[in-house]
Amino acid sequence: MLALVVAVLCGACVLATAALWARHEDQAAIRERESLIAGDMVESIDRILDNVTSRRQQELSILPGQPCSTVELRLSELETYVQYVRSVNLVENQRLYCSSAMGRIDVPLSDYLSPAPDGSTLDLIEGTPYQPQSPVMPLYVPTGKNTGLLYIIESTYLADTLAHGVRYEAGQVVLVVSNARALNDRGELISADSAAALHGTRAASPRWTFSIVVVAAPTFVVQTHWKYGLLAGAAAILVNLLIGAGYLIVFAPRRLLLSAVRRALRHGQLHIAYQPVVEIATRRMTGVEALIRWTHPRWGPVSPSAFMTEVESSSLLASVTRFALQRATDDIVQKTDIRPLRIAVNVAPMDLERKDFVADVLAANDKLPDDITLVLEVTERFLLQKHPRIEAIFNSLKAHGVQFAIDDFGTQHSNLDLLGRFPFDYVKIDGQFVRQVDRQGRELIRAIAAVSKHYGMEVVAEGVETESQHEALRSLGVPFGQGYFYQRPVTVSQLFVDTHANPLTTKTRVTP
Known part of the structure; x- marks a missing residue:
């Protein structure tokens, strides 16, 4: 009886261990997939930002501080070489005074970035003063002591990039900028707190102040649970069969002998x-x-x-x-x-x-x-x-x-x-x-x-x-x-x- 109890307990321990192993492994597989997708998204957004800041950078960097009437046409021409942006704006003394899209303007930089930037700065906003319902990513790059360039990057490009992660079994992909605002794969702005509440995997850019949060798709999660559950179940059944076989090999002769003695008493x-x-x-x-x-x-x-x-x-x-x-x-x-x-x-x-x-x-x-x-x-x-x-x-x-x-x-x-x-x-x-x-x-x-x-x-x-x-x-x-x-x-x-x-x-x- 003691041996039987021990065998049953061993079998229960095997099942519990298999369940724990399956849980650990499927969570590891889910986190690995999330991490892989998040890393790819970070690289993709990095390429967009690098592309924006590198195209015609030398020609553009000499324009801030010059009168808009003098450089307006040159600014519009150079903006055509910069992908992913709605406009390129010249900044002097914390004010936008010239736009590649609208020409002469006079708008405080704080309408796009708050607080005022000291260096290269990213943010997400719900819209510009001219298109208030169209989310964009302002990117400020200083060019001098009181001058700089403000790139207005269309969020559509960013959302399209994030949406690629969904094709690789991500349920949600969110871009978080400076831990203040976030953009999801549908192009919607959400709070950074909402992004932080997601039970996913986060990957940060090594060069820019943003991170990507990825949550695996429910179908992938279910498939992974089943995959490792079946593997653990098969392994547990195999081990329990071996335990049962060992028990029978060791104790079956004893049970047969005792059964024979019981018959001997009866007969x-x-x-x-x-x-x-x-x-x-x-x-x-x-x-x-x-x-x-x-x-x-x-x-x-x-x-x-x-x-x-x-x-x-x-x-x-x-x-x-x-x-x-x-x-x-x-x-x-x-x-x-x-x-x-x-x-x-x-x-x-x-x-x-x-x-x-x-x-x-x-x-x-x-x-x-x-x-x-x-x-x-x-x-x-x-x-x-x-x-x-x-x-x-x-x-x-x-x-x-x-x-x-x-x-x-x-x-x-x-x-x-x-x-x-x-x-x-x-x-x-x-x-x-x-x-x-x-x-x-x-x-x-x-x-x-x-x-x-x-x-x-x-x-x-x-x-x-x-x-x-x-x-x-x-x-x-x-x-x-x-x-x-x-x-x-x-x-x-x-x-x-x-x-x-x-x-x-x-x-x-x-x-x-």
Whole structure:
């Protein structure tokens, strides 16, 4: 379940990342197109202004300051060489006194440019005093201390130039002059504030005091959203398919295995084998450990190591543990008269986290007579952190006569402090130490036995396989043993009280 949740979260993260990537990339593509168009428009307007100020500049620059009657005809002639302009005007002492279109005039320069210019200056106005409803761009170029030329550039040429940007997927193209007024691609004057409110890209001229604002066309925006949305969606689907495939590759065998175990429970393929726990001094059986076995109709016997690890980390654990408790207690009560007897059932870490675990144990324990004791075997790996819930489970079950054994002691952390923190009744020494009892493992077993005795716990040596191991354990005073040397796991009807007379006993070391 955790892996599934992680896979789903990873898939959601992939989708979110793809959406963010698509949003970032489509915005970048839109801004790039806007920037490209704005740059082209700036270059186009720059060429218009450069053309205006460069044509016949030398001849024109000597005219301001001369009487209009003297230069009027020459001014009109030179104006014909200057493109994009309505008129060229001579300025002296901040007044227009001669026009290429109208001849002698007398108009303040401030009617065209405000405030009065100090150098080359651009502006946009709604019209001239002579054509008030026709927007133009006044361009002032000084030629002397108090003289200059005022070019009146037709806004139509500028608007036509801006309109070319619309052909390249721009929705709006606006020329902003000196951050005061702006001209759109339809030739309309708008305020600079209106231009600033546009959510577009701005490019400024490096030589003149104007800038271009471009807003991408809605159709281009939609197409770009779809383009990157589809790319991101396809990539997200591909990655999620890979995540799903990885999940199935890793966990599908586990799901199939757990499904098979679930069917085995339902169809009676699981059963219990019992391995005696004997008193080492007499070799008489004092208890049994209940071991789950699975015989598959097609695969035959299935090793517990092949399925119990997966079961112990799944929701199937409760059913399997409940089956082991019920079947083991029923077998011992109904199919054997060996008394007194302890019956040990293994429980997994997740069992102690189940709400109904105590109820399951007590239901099984209530079926046992007084001379049969239920023992729960737990491993040390989940007891290192003393938890109030575990303490409560121990205390509750021990109050009803259930005993506890710590299994495989020493294999995880060899933490002797566990023996003082939890009220165990038995300590089961792992077989890897028992196999070394007649060599370097002797003193370790002696130490474990001494500490266990100090806390009032009995020691059970697991994995006894040879006579020499048996004798070494007896010499150390270990009271109980378990292993193939005494008897292999068998059905309840094959249990023998005295393992000396047991025909199934193996006197030599064997490999399970």
